[in-house]
Every structure is written in structure tokens, then in C-alpha cells.
Amino acid sequence: xxxxxxxDEELARIRAxxxxxxRTVRGGHxxxxxxxxxxxxxxxxxxxxxxxxYERTNAAVHRGxxxxxxxxTDAYEASRDTIARFIGGRASEVVFTxxxxxxxxLVAYAFSNAAAGGGGGHGDRFGLGPGDEVLVTExxxxxxxxxxxxxxxxxxxxxxxxxxxxxxxxxxxxxxxLLTERTKVFAFTHVSNVLGxxxxxxxxxxxxxxxxxxxxxxxxxxxxxxxxxxxxLGVDFLAxxxxxxxxxxxxxxxxxxxxxxxxxxxFLTGGSMIExxxxxxxxxxxxPQKFEAGVPVAAQAVGxxxxxxxxxxxxxxxxxxxxxxxxxxxxAGLATRSWVRVLGPADxxxxxxxxxxxxxxVHAHDVGQVLDxxxxxxxxxxxxxxPLHRALKAQASTRASFAAYNTPGEVDVLLxxxxxxxxxxxxxxxx
Amino acid sequence: MDLYQELILEHYKRPxxxxxxxxxxxxxxxxxxxxxxxxxLRVHVAxxxxxxxxxxxxxxxxxxxxxVASASILAEEITGGSVTHARETYEAMHSMLTSKGExxxxxxxxxxxxxxxxxxxxxxxxxxxxxxxxAFSDALHQAEGAQQ
Numbered sequence: 001x002x003x004x005x006x007x008d009e010e011l012a013r014i015r016a017x018x019x020x021x022x023r024t025v026r027g028g029h030x031x032x033x034x035x036x037x038x039x040x041x042x043x044x045x046x047x048x049x050x051x052x053x054y055e056r057t058n059a060a061v062h063r064g065x066x067x068x069x070x071x072x073t074d075a076y077e078a079s080r081d082t083i084a085r086f087i088g089g090r091a092s093e094v095v096f097t098x099x100x101x102x103x104x105x106l107v108a109y110a111f112s113n114a115a116a117g118g119g120g121g122h123g124d125r126f127g128l129g130p131g132d133e134v135l136v137t138e139x140x141x142x143x144x145x146x147x148x149x150x151x152x153x154x155x156x157x158x159x160x161x162x163x164x165x166x167x168x169x170x171x172x173x174x175x176x177x178l179l180t181e182r183t184k185v186f187a188f189t190h191v192s193n194v195l196g197x198x199x200x201x202x203x204x205x206x207x208x209x210x211x212x213x214x215x216x217x218x219x220x221x222x223x224x225x226x227x228x229x230x231x232x233l234g235v236d237f238l239a240x241x242x243x244x245x246x247x248x249x250x251x252x253x254x255x256x257x258x259x260x261x262x263x264x265x266x267f268l269t270g271g272s273m274i275e276x277x278x279x280x281x282x283x284x285x286x287x288p289q290k291f292e293a294g295v296p297v298a299a300q301a302v303g304x305x306x307x308x309x310x311x312x313x314x315x316x317x318x319x320x321x322x323x324x325x326x327x328x329x330x331x332a333g334l335a336t337r338s339w340v341r342v343l344g345p346a347d348x349x350x351x352x353x354x355x356x357x358x359x360x361x362v363h364a365h366d367v368g369q370v371l372d373x374x375x376x377x378x379x380x381x382x383x384x385x386x387p388l389h390r391a392l393k394a395q396a397s398t399r400a401s402f403a404a405y406n407t408p409g410e411v412d413v414l415l416x417x418x419x420x421x422x423x424x425x426x427x428x429x430x431x
Numbered sequence: 432m433d434l435y436q437e438l439i440l441e442h443y444k445r446p447x448x449x450x451x452x453x454x455x456x457x458x459x460x461x462x463x464x465x466x467x468x469x470x471x472l473r474v475h476v477a478x479x480x481x482x483x484x485x486x487x488x489x490x491x492x493x494x495x496x497x498x499v500a501s502a503s504i505l506a507e508e509i510t511g512g513s514v515t516h517a518r519e520t521y522e523a524m525h526s527m528l529t530s531k532g533e534x535x536x537x538x539x540x541x542x543x544x545x546x547x548x549x550x551x552x553x554x555x556x557x558x559x560x561x562x563x564x565x566a567f568s569d570a571l572h573q574a575e576g577a578q579q
Contacts, residue, residue, distance in 0.1 A: 363466075363494055363495035365496075366435075366495050366496045366497075369432070373432045381465055381466040386467060389467065395468075395493060395494075396467050425440065425443075425496065426440065
């Protein structure tokens with residue numbers, strides 16, 4: 001049986017968990033928050049968990065032998081276990097970072113640090129140099145593009161990319177020419193943050209592994225919205241952030257295959273990540289500590305674990321079904337408006353819960369402002385995916401993105417508010 | 432919504448003096464990285480010192496109504512006036528746009544520019560309105576350097 005969207009009563013209970021959803025904006029309009037793809041709101045359960053840590057347990061974890069330090073360390077490591085299980089992994093495979101951007105940089109720097117003889121790892125698989133290639137896609141968020149541009153610049157490797165077709169899906173026609181034995185790493189997104197495009201991960205992983213390339217998956221827009229299992233996907237690394245999945249700001253996750261994490265040179269260095277230190281040199285702690293320099297983000301980890309529990313209680317299959325229903329409603333509404341162009345796949349099965357669109361002759365900033373005037377919060381601009389917008393010949397777009405707390409009524413408020421746009425900017429609307 | 436004054440929408444739909452022209456002493460390109468708005472702007476200055484006149488401001492603006500209207504208003508207010516007047520207008524616009532609503536703008540100094548006063552209350556949009564003015568200030572500086 002497939003999961004059903006949340007009915008009104010259940011949705012009201014979910015919404016009651018999110019204090020911010022009761023506020024009004026711009027002259028008393030109820031907040032209609034359709035920007036969860038940028039950052040989601042936080043339920044009381046997460047806020048209470050983080051506050052509880054600070055109120056009862058607060059300590060610098062993995063250092064000190066006092067009672068609070070012990071409890072803090074336990075809470076931190078128990079959170080790692082919860083978060084690892086949420087994506088089908090083990091605690092020892094999960095590295096906490098400041099955000100997903102840092103998680104991807106950690107992997108990108110492993111390649112250039114290995115090439116430069118950096119310590120803490122011995123992996124030949126992380127060597128990168130002239131003649132080697134890094135493959136990305138044209139739909140990447142800047143967070144999964146710039147780190148690879150810079151890694152190539154530092155090592156002399158060549159950056160290549162899979163183009164995006166007009167329908168907003170990856171154009172895999174020439175994948176054999178792009179993904180070759182020269183490719184050391186293939187970094188791509190699970191779900192496009194702009195188009196919602198769901199990429200065929202297992203197929204791409206098989207093709208990458210066939211030529212010996214490592215796969216780095218940007219899972220920022222998938223882990224919060226659909227069941228993700230690292231084993232089933234077969235990827236080598238997976239990165240996501242806490243704040244897009246009801247968790248706190250300031251924490252990201254890098255999951256990696258243990259033997260690879262073990263082989264990787266260190267990234268940020270300092271306290272916490274060492275084994276022994278002399279004035280000349282240091283040896284490093286085992287994974288994951290060797291990648292967690294400085295006082296760990298314990299309260300954030302506790303908050304993120306609470307967010308994982310919250311989503312698990314809701315049921316990720318139901319969250320996904322709910323967001324799909326909202327996406328379908330919005331796509332249907334936009335389809336009746338001839339002056340709107342939806343970017344991305346037409347088929348709901350190939351989409352996540354983000355819908356980007358353009359209005360002919362009106363800039364996304366202006367569209368967003370008119371929506372904001374009615375309390376509707378959407379993202380406008382290029383959403384940190386400038387090359388993708390260029391490929392789709394859109395200077396910018398307006399994006400609505402959903403979370404479990406959004407209602408069908410909110411989709412209707414967006415559509416109603418959008419109908420003010422043509423008259424306001426003098427468009428000639430043909431029905 | 433007091434942001435979209437009729438005058439702004441007029442300038443947006445029919446931008447004044449749009450397009451790139453010759454002659455010019457300086458051309459600059461400014462970008463708003465948060466939304467991808469772009470303006471390419473050229474300045475043609477004749478004469479020197481106190482007699483210098485902005486003969487032409489020509490531009491190619493791609494962006495939202497606020498940024499396009501602001502470029503149009505700039506070209507209308509600045510073209511044909513003295514460089515001294517251009518600088519005063521720039522200062523007055525900058526002051527109004529960054530005042531968080533405290534400075535309502537002086538129509539004597541900035542003409543149609545007062546229609547952009549509402550932008551100051553929308554922090555995310557101030558850069559849209561300032562884009563072409565920053566570009567102009569930069570271009571004027573370069574044009575004067577070229578004359579030395």
C-alpha cells in the first residue's frame with residue numbers, strides 16, 4: 001500500500017509543533033512558508049532537545065572527566081547513532097561538520113591534500129592531478145560545484161560536467177564520453193534544489209564504479225523528504241545539512257564508506273582530532289574524530305537527532321506522499337496559467353517537493369515581492385545554481401518548496417497571490 | 432504595497448535612454464550576485480573640471496522592475512547635467528536608499544528618484560535600486576581618470 005498525505009486533523013497537529021507557523025507577516029497575513037528548501041522550521045521537540053542539552057548537560061564533549069562531560073559525550077555519540085541509522089548507516093561512518101557545504105569541501109580537500117602529501121591518510125584513491133578528471137553536473141548547487149572547481153585548480157585536474165536537458169533532467173546521452181577511466185570522482189545531487197529533479201542515483205553509481213570513480217552525493221534535498229538508504233544507493237560519500245530537515249543551524253553530516261574515510265587525509269586540524277602530538281608532528285584519532293577538529297557541535301547533534309526521531313515518527317513515506325500531493329496541486333494550478341513557465345520535469349515521479357517557475361516578462365524578485373505582500377515566503381533568484389539557470393535560459397526563478405507542515409490551502413494562497421502579478425506589471429494575459 | 436509606485440512601473444516598461452551607445456569614455460558591468468541582475472553602463476563626459484557635463488548615460492539592464500526602473504531614472508536625471516549635479520544626485524539617492532526610510536528623498540535633487548523611496552524599507556531590494564547608481568559612480572570615476 002502506498003502512503004497517503006496527512007489529513008487535515010493530523011496536519012493541524014503537526015503544525016502545532018512548529019511555533020513559528022502561528023506568526024503573521026506584512027500587515028497581519030498568516031505566514032505561508034514555502035521556502036523549506038532553503039531552511040525548514042523547527043518543531044518544539046527539536047528546540048526542547050537542544051535547550052535541554054544546554055540547560056542540563058552542557059559540556060565540551062570528548063574532553064574532561066567530569067560528570068557533565070561524560071553525559072555530554074554520551075548524548076553526542078548517541079545522536080550520531082540516531083542520525084546514522086536514519087540514513088541506514090553506522091555511527092562510525094558519520095562525520096559531523098558545520099553544514100553540507102563543509103562536508104563536501106572535506107571530501108574535495110581530501111583529494112588535493114592527498115595530492116600534496118597531507119597527513120592522516122594513505123589512500124591512493126584520493127590522488128588527483130593533471131590528466132585526472134572530476135565530473136559534476138550542470139544542475140549542481142554551488143556547494144557541489146565550487147569545491148570541485150577549486151580542487152581542480154589546486155591539483156591541475158580537469159573539471160567536466162553532465163549537461164542538463166531542456167526538460168530539467170540530466171542529459172546522459174554522452175555519459176560514456178564524460179565518465180571515463182580518467183574520472184576520479186563523480187559528484188552530483190540526489191534531488192535538484194531548483195527543479196526538484198530526482199536523479200537516477202543507482203544507475204549513475206553503477207556507471208561511475210565501472211570506471212573506478214568515487215561517487216559523492218549531495219543529499220541535502222533528499223534526506224529530509226524521502227527515505228534514503230546509503231547501502232541501497234551504493235554511493236561512496238553522502239552529504240546533507242541539519243537545518244533543512246527540522247534540525248538546528250550549524251550542523252551538517254558527511255557519511256562515508258568506512259575504508260575510504262580511513263584512507264582520507266585530514267581536513268581541518270587542531271584539538272579533538274589528534275592521537276599524539278609533539279612539537280614536530282602529530283598522529284591522528286580514528287574516524288570520525290579525525291575529521292572533527294575543535295569542540296564538537298554537541299547541542300546541534302542532539303537537536304538533529306531529535307529531528308530524525310520527529311521525522312521517523314511522522315513516517316518518511318508519508319512525508320514524501322504529502323509533499324508529492326502538494327507538488328501535484330501546485331503544478332496543476334500553474335499549468336492553467338499560460339503566463340507561467342515551470343522549470344523541471346513534468347512527470348511527478350521524477351520530482352521532489354520543489355517547484356521553480358518563471359513569469360513571462362516579470363523578474364522573480366518582483367514575483368516574490370508580490371507574494372510576500374500576502375505573507376507567502378518563497379525563494380527568488382538563482383538559488384545558488386547559476387549555471388543551471390543559464391542552461392535553462394532563465395535569468396532567475398521563483399521557487400516554492402514544501403515540508404510536512406504545508407497545507408493544500410497554502411498552495412491555493414500562493415496561486416491567488418500570483419494572480420495579482422500580470423495586472424500589476426501590465427502583462428497581457430491570454431487565457 | 433508602496434514599493435511599486437506607478438512611476439516605477441512606467442520606467443520599467445518603457446526605460447528611458449536604454450541601450451548602449453557611442454561615444455563613451457568608460458564602460459562598467461555590475462552584477463547583483465544574489466539574484467543575477469546585471470547592468471552594463473557607459474558614460475560620455477564632455478569638458479573638464481567645473482565645466483564637465485555628462486553628455487550621455489547609456490545602459491543595458493537585465494533585472495527586476497526596481498533595478499531597471501532605477502537605471503532609467505538615473506539616465507533621465509543625469510544626462511545633460513553637470514558632473515557636479517550628477518555627483519549630488521548620486522549622493523542624495525544613496526542617502527535615501529540606505530536610510531531605512533528616514534530620508535524620504537528630495538524631489539528637487541533626485542526628480543523621479545523619489546518614487547524609489549519605498550525601497551529603503553525592503554532591505555533585500557536596496558541593492559536592486561543601487562546597482563546602476565553604483566555602476567554610474569564607478570564609470571564616472573573611470574571616465575575622469577581617462578581624461579587625465
